[in-house]
Amino acid sequence: MEPRNYAANANAAPPAAPAVPSTGYPRTADPGAGLEATIPGPHWFYKIGESLRRLIVAAGFAPDDADLNLLLNAVQEFDIGVNQTWQDVLASRAAAITYYNTTNKPIVVGIVIEAAGTDNSTVRGSFQVNGLVIGQMSHNVAGTNRGYNYASFIVPPGSSYDFAWITTGTFMSWVELR
Numbered sequence: 001m002e003p004r005n006y007a008a009n010a011n012a013a014p015p016a017a018p019a020v021p022s023t024g025y026p027r028t029a030d031p032g033a034g035l036e037a038t039i040p041g042p043h044w045f046y047k048i049g050e051s052l053r054r055l056i057v058a059a060g061f062a063p064d065d066a067d068l069n070l071l072l073n074a075v076q077e078f079d080i081g082v083n084q085t086w087q088d089v090l091a092s093r094a095a096a097i098t099y100y101n102t103t104n105k106p107i108v109v110g111i112v113i114e115a116a117g118t119d120n121s122t123v124r125g126s127f128q129v130n131g132l133v134i135g136q137m138s139h140n141v142a143g144t145n146r147g148y149n150y151a152s153f154i155v156p157p158g159s160s161y162d163f164a165w166i167t168t169g170t171f172m173s174w175v176e177l178r
Contacts, residue, residue, distance in 0.1 A: 004049070005065055014050075015042035060104070080106045080154070081177065090174040095125070095165045101155040103178055110152040111163060112173035115139035127163045129155055139169075148172065 004010070018041060029037040052071060056063055059074035076082045084105065093099070101107050113125065126136040137149040149169075155161045 011042075015046050017043050058104075078105060080108065084177050086110075086175050086177050088173075089176050090171060093171070093174045095163055095171070098160050098162045101157055101159050101161065101178075104157050105178075106157060107155050108152060108177040109155060109161060110173070110175045110177075111150070111171065113137065113149045113151075114170045114172050115147045115149060124167050125149075125151075125163055125165050125169060127151055127153055127161070129153065129161050130159050 022038070026038040026040075027035065029035060053063055056070050056074045059077035061070055061074055061077075064070060084107070109127075111127070124136065124138045126133050128134060134153055135151055137151055139147040139149050151163075153161070
């Protein structure tokens with residue numbers, strides 16, 4: 001992988017794409033039919049090698065010729081839940097404030113809200129990702145009854161998210177898998 005080690009005859013610069021590429025699928029040679037086997041060529045190997053290398057680097061790993069688990073670890077690094085833990089962030093979260101997923105992975109937000117109010121009141125709220133409403137919750141409250149609503153949603157890397165009250169309620173829990 002790095003520093004792009006080969007047995008012999010490596011170029012200092014990446015190979016150019018074929019001027020007239022052969023498109024389709026690989027085939028084996030068939031001398032009886034006059035068909036030669038597909039030749040991947042240096043540019044094909046370059047594309048595959050660099051693509052794998054970029055995935056490894058994007059996952060935060062340093063390419064290492066001796067580590068045969070790099071690609072597996074890199075793919076798993078982007079899986080939701082892998083190397084992430086549930087964190088209680090209730091003390092640092094509030095309604096109608098925009099937060100950002102600053103990680104390189106999707107996060108899951110889980111919110112529990114207590115709805116309480118006067119006779120026949122309705123408690124409503126909506127959650128947004130990148131300014132788009134992706135869900136709402138509503139709870140009708142009769143008398144002095146209380147009700148609980150739960151919402152969860154996924155926030156892609158680099159995205160903004162918030163929970164906005166339309167009417168009031170109380171956050172009982174706000175956890176994030178990050």
